[in-house]
Amino acid sequence: MPLIDRTTSGVYIICATPFTETGALDLDSLDRLVDFYVGTGVTGLTILGMMGEADKLTPEERRAVIDRVMARTSLPVVVGVSDAGLGNLAALGLYAMEKGAAGLMVAPSKGSPREDRVIAYFHAVAGALGRDVPIVFQDFPQSTGIPVSSRTILELSADLPQMVMLKHEDCPGLTKITTLREAEATGAPRLSILCGNGGLYLPQELARGADGAMTGFAYPEALVETVRLWQEGKQAAAEDLFDRYLPILRHEQQPGWGLAVRKTVLMKRGAIACAATRAPGPRLTGTDVAELERLMGRLAKKLAKEV
Amino acid sequence: MPLIDRTTSGVYIICATPFTETGALDLDSLDRLVDFYVGTGVTGLTILGMMGEADKLTPEERRAVIDRVMARTSLPVVVGVSDAGLGNLAALGLYAMEKGAAGLMVAPSKGSPREDRVIAYFHAVAGALGRDVPIVFQDFPQSTGIPVSSRTILELSADLPQMVMLKHEDCPGLTKITTLREAEATGAPRLSILCGNGGLYLPQELARGADGAMTGFAYPEALVETVRLWQEGKQAAAEDLFDRYLPILRHEQQPGWGLAVRKTVLMKRGAIACAATRAPGPRLTGTDVAELERLMGRLAKKLAKEV
Amino acid sequence: MPLIDRTTSGVYIICATPFTETGALDLDSLDRLVDFYVGTGVTGLTILGMMGEADKLTPEERRAVIDRVMARTSLPVVVGVSDAGLGNLAALGLYAMEKGAAGLMVAPSKGSPREDRVIAYFHAVAGALGRDVPIVFQDFPQSTGIPVSSRTILELSADLPQMVMLKHEDCPGLTKITTLREAEATGAPRLSILCGNGGLYLPQELARGADGAMTGFAYPEALVETVRLWQEGKQAAAEDLFDRYLPILRHEQQPGWGLAVRKTVLMKRGAIACAATRAPGPRLTGTDVAELERLMGRLAKKLAKEV
């Protein structure tokens, strides 16, 4: 299996985890969802991220998700392994690598709110995984509560050759991309930078040097096309395309609640059988669904007009 | 001067506070800015809010801003008076009311993170201001760190007849509007609900029963037209118009940093002489400005096409 | 097995989870630790709490801890079952009850920062566990980030007959005890209140109506004696005794770091074989250990003098 590296680019879609109405893992829907993602042209998949509700899965369920996804696609798969315990993190991570994962995604541990502790923690993570395992640093302070300076990321990138990628979702975070790219221009080792936050600032992020997106927007083809057009130098076309999706993208990108929106879109697009999140999790009311259908309808009309 | 009440609707623009490059209050620009806002058709102004950098002004400067704005416009003016001390809050608030303010905006105090304390605090605020002063409850947990349940807002609304308006900027917050409106349908007293967050979800908020916007987007005419069209029943037209502005609106709506974007747009539109925020505050680099100019250019082209 | 109820009092010791130097679960030490706790005269045990590092244990390990402790003691055992997922919480909780637990401890979920959500969450928890399972509400905002008003606790206590106990560790929190007891005096159903925070304010908490302690101080006999003397009406004697332990108690009660202190004391007292916490967790340096030994030595001398 190919591994991610410091030049990886494109779209790694953050994979939702489908459940039945009663909260059971729905592995058939997972197959269908993987096919759906692959069909949109994504470069790879990221499973068991925060939006994958990994913290509500048992270790067996996490392994079942890994097995199923790996069996279904030959695209590179990054596996989220953040965990309160380093031992559990490493056990799941090594399992995933053995099964053919392309790399592992880790966020700073809640127990490490100071930046010196973030640095120590990632050294410990790297030590526990071994030096051959590619690591993605997930920089998501809105969720972890841990702000991380560019210099900390640069120091880790220099110290740990295996920390090859930044999942960038600090917000506001455009300046951070520029700072990192400027540092690389004067000697720091290059990081692959894929951006999250639902893709809300994707064109600006690409303009500042990001390599693509790693996020879970339920219209992955929009991310794929935006990145493709951009990389072909067609920046205005990329932005035009992106802007058509922006109304529904910004609706889906509401922290916490948006996951229920995303799963409902995926269900309506036929990618999963049921939109349920595991409890405690958001659930759409009739009002919410009608509102979403209106946004989906407006998008469909706009796309039809373009053809 | 007319006071805000529980039926107030429209757009109350959150007024930036202009400074010179060295950080001095620029009252001439404030005149110009008020004229600019009035020219866009806003219903009223809200001054000395968080985006007005009120916490960096001395009490004298706050009073100078009040005086100047009141002298410049006959539109209703809401004055933000949040303060660590209740005495200072009341002193400024009573000054503003005497000068003709239409109401006062208050956020829960940092010292009151529990909802029973939020309730006690607003009773104390009401007591200090007297019962004739209309109060706007600013519900902005992303900034205050204090989440507030719908039931707390409803209880305060029922207990304090003078708490006539909610500045709604909890996020995700669409459900909250629906919850409040449903409670009102079964007997709770009506609140005016004006929405913040830069207007990022304005059409959805209007659909759920909001009365308009209270936010500082640097293209106030977009907020004004969206609300007007909506209130005339032209919902699709309202959304079409809103969507054209969405790319730059979502760029401006980056917490903290976005204020520098907003002030730069206001400067480029001729509304203020200088985009500086007071230190410590965000400041755009050349890269940031070029990025913004690109977004402004794209908007201008799109608007030109529509005509 | 007896269940906890609304009149439960005494000392429920928060049980540490012993590991070997390499991080493996040390079940032999767990036996020894249970014997040690029982030998100090505690009323019951609470296992798998936050200080039990439950979030670093796999589900199998959690069940192994439950099995082992239940097999070792006939004292009532409360089991901490807080979990990001409600399904996993219920599965572990029902397992524990089947094995003879006296009740289950639950903290508000990170996904429920608003008090209306806390209320909805505990209703969901109660529904998932069934109405016969006694629940302890763990009120620990310093760790959960979720402040909870007295009225929310009272409402849950009234609505959920099975929510029989408050683990009180809000801080400052003395007023909260008084507020709850006053509400009970005018009709609210009685809650058992056991206090945490290492016991730092235990005499004051008892004076305000607490029924005892639920915390993990490594000298449980101090908690036991303080509560016993207090309940016998010997308040001055209780405080005198408590004060002798206060220097080391306040040293152990340093959030996060203190767990390493506590486990080192337990090791030095022969209760466990190894003081290691699971990574990422605190670990004492030579300086830290010398400092602790000095405090232990001072305590020993003081106790010797009393005899």
Add this chain to the structure above:
Amino acid sequence: MPLIDRTTSGVYIICATPFTETGALDLDSLDRLVDFYVGTGVTGLTILGMMGEADKLTPEERRAVIDRVMARTSLPVVVGVSDAGLGNLAALGLYAMEKGAAGLMVAPSKGSPREDRVIAYFHAVAGALGRDVPIVFQDFPQSTGIPVSSRTILELSADLPQMVMLKHEDCPGLTKITTLREAEATGAPRLSILCGNGGLYLPQELARGADGAMTGFAYPEALVETVRLWQEGKQAAAEDLFDRYLPILRHEQQPGWGLAVRKTVLMKRGAIACAATRAPGPRLTGTDVAELERLMGRLAKKLAKEV
């Protein structure tokens, strides 16, 4: 006036700000309070800190406090000048220095949660004050919400010769003192370290190399004697003395609420006329006062026995 420097040691008492029952500044009590502090043998005073309710004072009131305290004592006075705006910070700071202050205390600004921003902010502060003004870095993440690594403090200490002192109140924070002193042993410039948190860990902090205390415990003589005995090499005597005060010290050291306890003790000791804090602030009930009197009575008895 003598300035603080990198060798400053002793006890700088954090000075409460006395108000009348109606919330007016009580300057006569301030005189009395200064005399009281001086009478306990403190080395210096720190005014307008967080516990001095500085954020509830107008700029005029802050200057009035500075003037009054400077006129009353010849001891060195550090002035807290933290402010949301850098301009206001500098204006008050330069006023204080002109009036003879020994140095200025500054905490990281709320707008700078990342450590690279903390560094940039203190460079800006130093620039605004000029290089001759001694600065105390207040490291109090429990209040500011901004965790700061030792390396950040060391970098600032090296870059800014005028940043001569650390007000240490990170918690747990004992390791931080050791880390800083070890760095100094291998070449980093020495910082004066005075400790806060009410003095809760003072003997341990002294043992690790702190130079004394900067905190507001209402029995300053306990801090003075502890430090004095320690510096004379009488460590056991220092701890014995400290431990006698610990029960009431830990009662006073309850975040937020404890200020009302502290002011009540100061009032009962005759140092101020009224214990009121400015609204919104804590206020003791009859139960609270009786509880405190009990603790004060126990201390008095213990001290009487020693004589």
